[in-house]
Amino acid sequence: MKVIEIKNVEKIYNDSEVKVHAVNGVSLDFEQGEFAAIVGPSGSGKTTLLNMLGGLDNPTTGTIIIGGKEINELKGSKLIDFRLHNIGFVFQSYNLIPVLTAKENVEFIMQMQGVSYKERSKRTIELLEAVGLGERIDSRPARLSGGQQQRVAVARALASKPKFVLADEPTANLDSKSTENLLDIMEKLNREENITFIFSTHDARVVKKARRVITVEDGKVISDVRKE
Amino acid sequence: MKKMIWSIAWKNIWRNRVRSLVVIVAVVLGIMGGMLMIGFMNGLIEQRIDASIHNEISHVQIHEPEFMNNEEIEYTINNYDKIKNILDTLNGVVAYTARSKTFAMVQSDWSTTGLVIKGVNLEKEKQVSDLSNFIIEGDFLENESRLPSIVIGSKAAEELKLLNYQIEDNKMAAIDSLQIPAETTAKLDSLPLKRYRTEKQFSKALAAVLNEHEMKQFGKQLINYFSFYRLGAKVTVTISDTAQIMVPITFRVTGIYKTSNDMFDGMTAFVLENAVLKETGFGKDFIHEIAILTTNNEEGVLVAKELQRSLPNYSVLSWKQIAPDLAYMSDMMEFMDFIYVGIIMLALAFGIINTMLMAVLERAKELGMLMAIGMNKMRVFSMIMLESVFLTLTGAIVGMGASALIFALLARSGINLSMWSEGFEAMGYSAIIYPVVSAGNYINIILLVILTGILASIWPARKALKMNPAEALRTE
Numbered sequence A: 001m002k003v004i005e006i007k008n009v010e011k012i013y014n015d016s017e018v019k020v021h022a023v024n025g026v027s028l029d030f031e032q033g034e035f036a037a038i039v040g041p042s043g044s045g046k047t048t049l050l051n052m053l054g055g056l057d058n059p060t061t062g063t064i065i066i067g068g069k070e071i072n073e074l075k076g077s078k079l080i081d082f083r084l085h086n087i088g089f090v091f092q093s094y095n096l097i098p099v100l101t102a103k104e105n106v107e108f109i110m111q112m113q114g115v116s117y118k119e120r121s122k123r124t125i126e127l128l129e130a131v132g133l134g135e136r137i138d139s140r141p142a143r144l145s146g147g148q149q150q151r152v153a154v155a156r157a158l159a160s161k162p163k164f165v166l167a168d169e170p171t172a173n174l175d176s177k178s179t180e181n182l183l184d185i186m187e188k189l190n191r192e193e194n195i196t197f198i199f200s201t202h203d204a205r206v207v208k209k210a211r212r213v214i215t216v217e218d219g220k221v222i223s224d225v226r227k228e
Numbered sequence B: 001m002k003k004m005i006w007s008i009a010w011k012n013i014w015r016n017r018v019r020s021l022v023v024i025v026a027v028v029l030g031i032m033g034g035m036l037m038i039g040f041m042n043g044l045i046e047q048r049i050d051a052s053i054h055n056e057i058s059h060v061q062i063h064e065p066e067f068m069n070n071e072e073i074e075y076t077i078n079n080y081d082k083i084k085n086i087l088d089t090l091n092g093v094v095a096y097t098a099r100s101k102t103f104a105m106v107q108s109d110w111s112t113t114g115l116v117i118k119g120v121n122l123e124k125e126k127q128v129s130d131l132s133n134f135i136i137e138g139d140f141l142e143n144e145s146r147l148p149s150i151v152i153g154s155k156a157a158e159e160l161k162l163l164n165y166q167i168e169d170n171k172m173a174a175i176d177s178l179q180i181p182a183e184t185t186a187k188l189d190s191l192p193l194k195r196y197r198t199e200k201q202f203s204k205a206l207a208a209v210l211n212e213h214e215m216k217q218f219g220k221q222l223i224n225y226f227s228f229y230r231l232g233a234k235v236t237v238t239i240s241d242t243a244q245i246m247v248p249i250t251f252r253v254t255g256i257y258k259t260s261n262d263m264f265d266g267m268t269a270f271v272l273e274n275a276v277l278k279e280t281g282f283g284k285d286f287i288h289e290i291a292i293l294t295t296n297n298e299e300g301v302l303v304a305k306e307l308q309r310s311l312p313n314y315s316v317l318s319w320k321q322i323a324p325d326l327a328y329m330s331d332m333m334e335f336m337d338f339i340y341v342g343i344i345m346l347a348l349a350f351g352i353i354n355t356m357l358m359a360v361l362e363r364a365k366e367l368g369m370l371m372a373i374g375m376n377k378m379r380v381f382s383m384i385m386l387e388s389v390f391l392t393l394t395g396a397i398v399g400m401g402a403s404a405l406i407f408a409l410l411a412r413s414g415i416n417l418s419m420w421s422e423g424f425e426a427m428g429y430s431a432i433i434y435p436v437v438s439a440g441n442y443i444n445i446i447l448l449v450i451l452t453g454i455l456a457s458i459w460p461a462r463k464a465l466k467m468n469p470a471e472a473l474r475t476e
Helices: A046-053 A076-086 A102-113 A117-130 A146-159 A176-193 A204-209 B002-057 B065-069 B080-089 B122-128 B154-159 B169-173 B182-190 B199-209 B212-225 B273-280 B297-310 B324-362 B364-373 B377-413 B418-426 B439-465 B469-474
Strands: A002-015 A018-031 A035-039 A061-066 A087-090 A164-168 A196-201 A212-217 A220-226 B060-063 B093-107 B112-120 B135-138 B149-153 B163-166 B227-229 B234-240 B246-257 B268-272 B289-294 B315-318
Touching: A002 A046, A018 A046, A018 A061, A018 A196, A018 A220, A035 A046, A035 A176, A035 A204, A046 A164, A046 A196, A076 A087, A076 A102, A076 B364, A076 B377, A087 A146, A087 B364, A102 A117, A102 A146, A102 B002, A117 A146, A146 A164, A146 A176, A176 A196, A176 A204, A196 A204, B002 B297, B002 B324, B002 B377, B002 B439, B060 B065, B060 B297, B065 B315, B080 B093, B080 B289, B093 B122, B093 B273, B112 B122, B112 B154, B112 B234, B112 B273, B122 B289, B135 B227, B149 B154, B149 B234, B154 B163, B154 B246, B163 B199, B169 B182, B182 B199, B182 B212, B199 B212, B212 B227, B234 B273, B246 B273, B268 B273, B289 B297, B297 B315, B324 B364, B324 B377, B324 B439, B364 B377, B364 B469, B377 B439
Parallel strands: A035 A196, A035 A212, A087 A164, A164 A196, B112 B268, B149 B246
Antiparallel strands: A002 A018, A002 A061, A212 A220, B060 B289, B060 B315, B093 B112, B093 B234, B093 B289, B135 B246, B149 B268, B163 B227, B234 B246
């Protein structure tokens, strides 16, 4: 089943007089359950592509269809709502809410979705246990290591039962042990629960684990390799 | 969800403790300033109104309508008995009394002045008016001698030159109680044991023996110390009788009162009702004014309306109509309170805006994340608005608590303005102010504070909403 369809997407920035072709005619499909990495040097258009996939930016031309819905047609609060229910985000610098505990950070997104207290409490505990933080549910981010914070972020991304998780350089700030640990957890969730993960990364360790590697350069896909 | 946003907003305030505390302290001080100002003004005005009502005008007055236009002696209230029946059964009436009210020339041996002479029923008068509590010399018509008694105000006594000054042996013997240096008081021995009829004369005599510095420092104190009212002095009151012939009646001054209103003290004298009747030939219905005390100020207005319906042929006025200046002050009070606090909050709003703006800009990345993962604009806006309201409200509640404490302490002692009391009393205000703040004031301030918090958050919140989540996420 196709989760994401990208058709002839172009993104042009009109910075002063110079037109920048950040993404130049990209077409890609992602199936349910993929574990894919988008790689490429800085300025390759990787981040722009990822922002468009996440509904944070609009393509200049072309269409992006997520779960059968064309998202470039969504505007304002409809788009925000779409992100809330369909896309899970993991950021490079974790971006947890510092005044909330691990549990509250995960629960928060379900509260915005209107999930009942009972159900969201149960799911929060399950998710934090799944990322190995069952013991730290009442800790605030400042009391957790970088790796632990990123695992909370993964649990938060999954809390809304999204169609896929978009992770932007999730391991960039982590040491190798934490990276390994995080990748193992994500891979396990991917294999056992068939959750789709899409990474943008520079990290060789991520590339090694990914089952599909898409290389972008100058706004174009120059290779798309499926392992296995 | 709401609970979570409230909780985040509250916790966010304490992320930068020092910055938030600076704003909170500013709000605390602003609110305290505003509350003290309101308490002081309310106290001043309420005391003025209460004093006027309880010493002078009462809550409701009934007159013959013609008397209101032209206060002539013949416009009397003729069926007091009928009115009495109504008053005895009317709800809200606490007490009432009937008085005669005549303008008269009053003459002492040394001076003359015009006074309003009120002929009162002693027992009933005391139920309606607190004036008998303001007697500073003698008593309130309780003792009659061969001559009928009259009670006058301290100001009228001065005008009739019944406030005299004299260095007396017994006062000189006890002068140590003033705590004035002995070398200064010793100089007073050289003054002649003469009676001075005005303050000016006595002051001049003092200045002749004391140096400039001593006069400045102790003059006022000495003048007060050696002053005395000439109780028992005879005054002649000239009133016209039934035949419009002027009749002089001799009274003995048996009491001096002093209220906080110099104008009233200089204008009104009291005698027993029969004292006027006997000499002028008027009958028992020699009544110009019925004064009514009701359960409270608002009730007074209602009772007046009710009475006017029952007594269409009389003029029935509430205290608000008798003293429109008081009514105006009373009505303006609440509005003025709003203005004071409004101005203070306006000034504070700029501080709050600045703080909230900093809080929003330094959290750009977090706000970007919240919008990216699906927090809608309404929720982002409410979060920032609540943060601003909590910040303001925290300061306001602490400020109000501190003010309430100060009011509790001042309730007993009051704020003493006696340094300037002459000026205040000349305008009819008391020199000791007991600040008053009503529950309504507190509620109004809370509402105003919340409104300020909301308004001050609009700009910072707009700034947050204008952020592009993708860009905000990239800020460091």
